[in-house]
Amino acid sequence: MTNPTVLVTGATGTVGSALLPALKARGATVRAMIRSPFKAMPGVENVVADLRDPEALTAALKGVDAAxxxxxxxEDAAELQMRFADLAHKADVNRLVVLSQYEARTDSPVRFLRWHAEVEAHVRGLGLDHTVLRPNLYMQSLLGFAGTIAQGLLAAPIGDAAVSVVDTRDVAATAAAVLTSQGHTGRTYTLTGPRAVTHEQIAQALSKATGQAIDFEDVPPGQFVSALTGxxxxxxxxxxxxDYxxxxxxxxxxxxxxxxDLTGAPARDIADFAHDHVGAFTRD
Ligand SMILES: NC(=O)c1ccc[n+]([C@@H]2O[C@H](COP(=O)([O-])OP(=O)(O)OC[C@H]3O[C@@H](n4cnc5c(N)ncnc54)[C@H](OP(=O)(O)O)[C@@H]3O)[C@@H](O)[C@H]2O)c1
Incomplete structure (x- = not known):
């Protein structure tokens, strides 16, 4: 597809916001789907639509080559995504790239992984040109805990298990490549960082970058729930x-x-992420 027009849903989100410039750099015409005109993204066409509004989605999909x-x-994410896929199919969108999750499986005990698998199966059944991206846990999800991390504590019910965490900038770069090049029809790509790291190693990377002591504490699930309740x-x-x-x-x-393989660049390591986000994890 040369210079395709690409509709990006979740354009204000972690992956979406990085995908907009990555697509532009590859020569695509970018249409950012946003929920509020107050959240318009710079340097691209913006269209206001909510995944819950089929009429607005139909308008947003008009003239789009890829989405x-x-x-x-x-809670109704799977339903919303399946309806979007149906509307994209109806609008003759040539290519749909679906953001799923590492290990999506219909029989998974993890609800998010079951929902993603349901969407993947639905899209496969539509018979349109599609590709599935299954990223592992985002390094950027640490930003949600930046306040306590900056105070010196990374707490999670994970023990010494390693996870091949991925940087959302790499997820976006991969999505841009798949949306603008050939050979990805029907493929499923699992996206990870260059190594699996324990949370102890993540805490060490953050300590090194900030120059502050950051300790990992393995907490029981109940304590994790109490800390996040509300x-x-x-x-x-x-x-x-x-998930945990x-x-x-x-x-x-x-x-x-x-x-x-898809971007030609090495995947970012947790040390790169820590270095690039040092301000977020540093105590005032
Ligand atoms: N977090 C992880 O580690 C991880 C790992 C693998 C896969 N994933 C998957 O990534 C996906 C996104 O997760 P995230 O938490 O990182 O979120 P995100 O993409 O950072 O943010 C959600 C995006 O969706 C938009 N949005 C919210 N409700 C909407 C609606 N009703 N209609 C249209 N757009 C809407 C938001 O727009 P506003 O700015 O208007 O709110 C925002 O742009 C999920 O499917 C998740 O399972 C996440």
Missing amino acids: FLNSPSD MIPPWQLRGLVE AHYARGEAAEVHTSVT
Whole structure:
């Protein structure tokens, strides 16, 4: 596809916001889908639409060659994504790139992984040109805990299990490559960083970058839940506990080379992430 017009959902989010410039750099015409005109993204066309509004989605998809489907972590996320895929198919979008998750499986005990697998199966059944990206745990998810990390504590129910965490900038760069080049139809790519790291090693990387002592504490799931209660909805918290149990079982430690294979650049290491985000983890 030469100079395709690409619709990016979740354009204000972690992956979406990095995907916009990555697509522009590859010569694509970019249409950012946003929920509010007050959140317009710079340097690209913006279209206001909500995944819950089929009429607005149909308008947003008009004249689009390819679409990137990133969903919020909402309880009805699978339903919203499947409807978006149906509308993209109806609008004759040539290519759909779906953001899923590492180890998505219909029989997974982790609800998010079951939901993603359901969407993947639905998209596969539509018969349109599609590619699935399955990133592992985002390094950027540490930013959600930046306040306590800056105070010297990284706490999670994960023990000494390693996870091949990935930087969302690499997820975006890979998505840009897949959206603008050939040979990815029907493929599923698992996206990871260059090595699997324990949370102890993550704490060490953050300590080194900030020059402050940051300790990892393995906390029981109940304590993790208590610390986050009231900050995120209960169903999402239960999903997060399932995610961490999956990490703690050592099920998310494989390293894949897809980021480098598809972008030609090495995947960022946790040390790179820590270096680039030092301000967020440094005590005032
Ligand atoms: N976090 C991880 O470690 C991880 C790892 C692998 C896969 N994933 C997957 O990545 C996806 C995104 O997760 P995230 O938490 O990182 O979120 P995110 O992409 O950073 O943010 C969510 C995005 O969705 C938009 N959005 C929210 N509700 C919407 C709606 N009803 N209609 C249209 N757009 C809407 C938000 O826009 P506003 O700015 O308007 O709110 C925002 O741009 C999920 O499917 C998750 O399973 C996450």
